Amino acid sequence: MKLVTWNVNSLKVRLPQVLQWLEMNPVDVLCIQETKLTDDKFPQAEIEAAGYQVVFTGQKTYNGVAIISRHPIEAVQKNNPLFEDEQQRIIAATIAGMRIICAYVPNGQALDSEKYPYKLSWLAALRDWVKAEIEQHPQLALLGDYNIAPDDRDVHDPAAWEGMNLVSPAERAAFQALLDLGLSDSFRQFEQPEKTFSWWDYRQLGFRLNKGVRIDHVLLSKPLADRCTSCVVDRVPRKWEQPSDHAPVIATLD
């Protein structure tokens, strides 16, 4: 069983790459973020023609999330019922007995931006909702773009980034609060190469110089974490022409 998260940075632009990647990686569940498409423009037929089911919730220009699955998708929930939000950042569903939550956490922009307290309250509400979801669905996976690098190991230059958005203590505390629900950062269950990241800036040769951060995560509840045999970042599509700035993160379960 392979569960994947990938921020595609516009599904309109990236659909060919998503289909190409799925052909090379026939995974079970692919959670995507930043589709940037209203639902009427979503390429449902193309994804279904590739042999997958898909559910989605989007908006114009910004945000938008979807779950692509090889297995039947049930009990779809759009957005956090505990958090009034016009932005389309969450979609959840039950797939193969697992509760799958696909989340696009607000970026926050900067600590002095009004988007930063929005990010923190959004994360607090996510925690409250996921706590209730785990009680109902012990087999739960929370996948997405968290816009948080949990540890200094997850930042190419921790000194330069210290205290900034994505690594600030309050954001890292919010990430820890999710782990405290009994979730495991599947990437850290295993020995990993140093300087493994999931996002690299388009500018300044960010990818070539591996100046990245690890902000895309697959969090697993205990029953799923116990079945997890690997978690890797696939850098391959980041090398393609006109790539997303994020790479897919793949967790494999027995």
Next chain:
DNA sequence: ATGGCTTAGGTGCTAAGA
């Protein structure tokens, strides 16, 4: 060095990303 790319919307530029 607060620049540097990329995308969307709309058609010249701004907003946003992380």
